[in-house]
Amino acid sequence: MSQLQTLDRGLQALEIIAQHPSGISIADLAVRLDINRAIVYRIVATLEANALAYRRQEGQVCLGGGILALASRFEPQLRSIAQPLLRQLARETHATAYLSAAQGEECVALLVAEPEEGLLRVSYRVGSRHPLELGAAGVAILSARPARDNDADEVRQARQDGFSITRGQLQRGAVGVASPLRGAVQHSGFEGSVGVVALDDLDAPAAAKAVTACAQRLASLIS
Amino acid sequence: MSQLQTLDRGLQALEIIAQHPSGISIADLAVRLDINRAIVYRIVATLEANALAYRRQEGQVCLGGGILALASRFEPQLRSIAQPLLRQLARETHATAYLSAAQGEECVALLVAEPEEGLLRVSYRVGSRHPLELGAAGVAILSARPARDNDADEVRQARQDGFSITRGQLQRGAVGVASPLRGAVQHSGFEGSVGVVALDDLDAPAAAKAVTACAQRLASLIS
DNA sequence: GTTATATTTACTTTTATTGAAAACACATGT
DNA sequence: ACATGTGTTTTCAATAAAAGTAAATATAAC
Numbered sequence: 001m002s003q004l005q006t007l008d009r010g011l012q013a014l015e016i017i018a019q020h021p022s023g024i025s026i027a028d029l030a031v032r033l034d035i036n037r038a039i040v041y042r043i044v045a046t047l048e049a050n051a052l053a054y055r056r057q058e059g060q061v062c063l064g065g066g067i068l069a070l071a072s073r074f075e076p077q078l079r080s081i082a083q084p085l086l087r088q089l090a091r092e093t094h095a096t097a098y099l100s101a102a103q104g105e106e107c108v109a110l111l112v113a114e115p116e117e118g119l120l121r122v123s124y125r126v127g128s129r130h131p132l133e134l135g136a137a138g139v140a141i142l143s144a145r146p147a148r149d150n151d152a153d154e155v156r157q158a159r160q161d162g163f164s165i166t167r168g169q170l171q172r173g174a175v176g177v178a179s180p181l182r183g184a185v186q187h188s189g190f191e192g193s194v195g196v197v198a199l200d201d202l203d204a205p206a207a208a209k210a211v212t213a214c215a216q217r218l219a220s221l222i223s
Numbered sequence: 224m225s226q227l228q229t230l231d232r233g234l235q236a237l238e239i240i241a242q243h244p245s246g247i248s249i250a251d252l253a254v255r256l257d258i259n260r261a262i263v264y265r266i267v268a269t270l271e272a273n274a275l276a277y278r279r280q281e282g283q284v285c286l287g288g289g290i291l292a293l294a295s296r297f298e299p300q301l302r303s304i305a306q307p308l309l310r311q312l313a314r315e316t317h318a319t320a321y322l323s324a325a326q327g328e329e330c331v332a333l334l335v336a337e338p339e340e341g342l343l344r345v346s347y348r349v350g351s352r353h354p355l356e357l358g359a360a361g362v363a364i365l366s367a368r369p370a371r372d373n374d375a376d377e378v379r380q381a382r383q384d385g386f387s388i389t390r391g392q393l394q395r396g397a398v399g400v401a402s403p404l405r406g407a408v409q410h411s412g413f414e415g416s417v418g419v420v421a422l423d424d425l426d427a428p429a430a431a432k433a434v435t436a437c438a439q440r441l442a443s444l445i446s
Numbered sequence: 447g448t449t450a451t452a453t454t455t456a457c458t459t460t461t462a463t464t465g466a467a468a469a470c471a472c473a474t475g476t
Numbered sequence: 477a478c479a480t481g482t483g484t485t486t487t488c489a490a491t492a493a494a495a496g497t498a499a500a501t502a503t504a505a506c
Binding site: 002003004005006007008009010011012014015018021042043045046047048049050051052054055062063064065066067068069070071072073074090101103104106108110111123126127128129 | 348
């Protein structure tokens with residue numbers, strides 16, 4: 001399964017540019033990518049031609065508006081419906097709430113809402129990926145699939161309970177609770193779960209209740 | 224100003240994938256890009272590795288969650304504040320409302336809100352680009368810059384009025400009204416404008432009033 | 447003016463990419 | 477079991493594309 005170096009570098013560059021809201025210089029970009037400056041000029045020119053980057057007067061390279069054009073094609077209805085529910089869930093549980101989806105063999109965080117209060121909070125970045133087997137979100141998704149012989153115990157348990165709880169799988173000292181989106185959505189091929197993540201102080205039973213309720217609510221809204 | 228073919232093809236592929244919410248087959252993608260299937264496999268593999276695409280069981284290539292990770296870095300506060308204002312503006316004027324920004328020498332549509340009612344509506348796609356000199360949005364942005372000798376008449380006029388009106392510059396039979404974001408935002412290096420676009424039946428004076436009010440409101444909110 | 451820095455261009459070397467073909471996997475039907 | 481078709485991966489030689497160096501050209505800073 002070979003990949004394309006040039007494309008990969010370009011996408012990495014895009015990622016780095018995105019990490020710098022006020023822009024990054026070509027020179028710095030070259031350092032971060034560990035490649036020749038001349039190459040970076042060509043990469044940026046190509047990104048620019050596709051509206052994914054642009055340059056300020058000072059020469060800083062910034063993320064371009066084209067990225068919104070792409071993102072706006074991504075489940076827009078889902079986002080606008082889910083975001084307020086997640087905010088509410090974050091408030092209720094005093095924890096970081098998220099919506100994740102299965103993509104291939106991985107679990108990707110699509111939307112995140114952080115609680116307003118609280119000194120410490122576990123931040124879970126949009127776009128984070130990890131294997132489906134790891135973490136509450138992925139386990140919840142697996143538990144919504146038909147039972148298989150090689151299912152992990154956690155998955156079986158989650159299938160019974162309607163939600164999954166994992167501790168420290170993705171991050172030491174973090175607890176995650178998640179519940180899958182069931183019903184009509186599933187049949188459309190979308191596999192997702194709603195969950196929260198917090199430090200060990202999470203009131204797990206209460207969170208489980210809130211999370212499953214939120215998942216059911218969301219599933220019914222998008223059916 | 225040379226570009227990189229491989230990167231360009233990859234980005235084109237991404238764009239095409241985004242246009243197909245339910246996914247597109249590798250074969251179709253190869254046809255659309257007019258390149259060998261084997262290459263497309265490599266492109267998709269690379270996009271996949273960067274979470275910008277993923278494949279369903281049936282093999283359809285879909286837009287990946289990584290795109291949200293990138294987009295979430297793009298002026299998130301701006302978007303959440305501006306979107307409701309635009310919706311309101313669209314309702315008031317019965318026209319398609321938008322927020323645009325200057326990126327290099329081009330004007331890019333960042334956010335769009337379409338009026339709910341109305342049979343015909345001019346749709347303006349997020350991510351659309353055109354020269355700053357063309358269209359109400361770009362003219363409005365230029366009018367917020369310091370006066371220059373080679374400014375077009377439209378720009379001078381807009382600088383006086385506080386808003387710009389153009390007819391049929393981007394699309395025959397379409398009228399655009401836009402007003403620049405002034406104040407603190409400007410000094411942060413962001414150059415933007417709020418506007419509406421509609422068919423010739425637009426009540427231009429009323430729209431101009433609503434648009435300038437919206438621009439001022441938005442500018443004050445994000446200062 | 448000088449110096450420094452950023453950007454583009456020119457050009458050679460190298461190598462990643464291409465594209466065709468073949469091998470492979472995996473269904474579906476005969 | 478065998479053929480047929482589709483989708484996917486791999487192999488491999490030819491080549492175009494990209495890399496990287498250096499030089500040329502801006503552009504700004506002093």
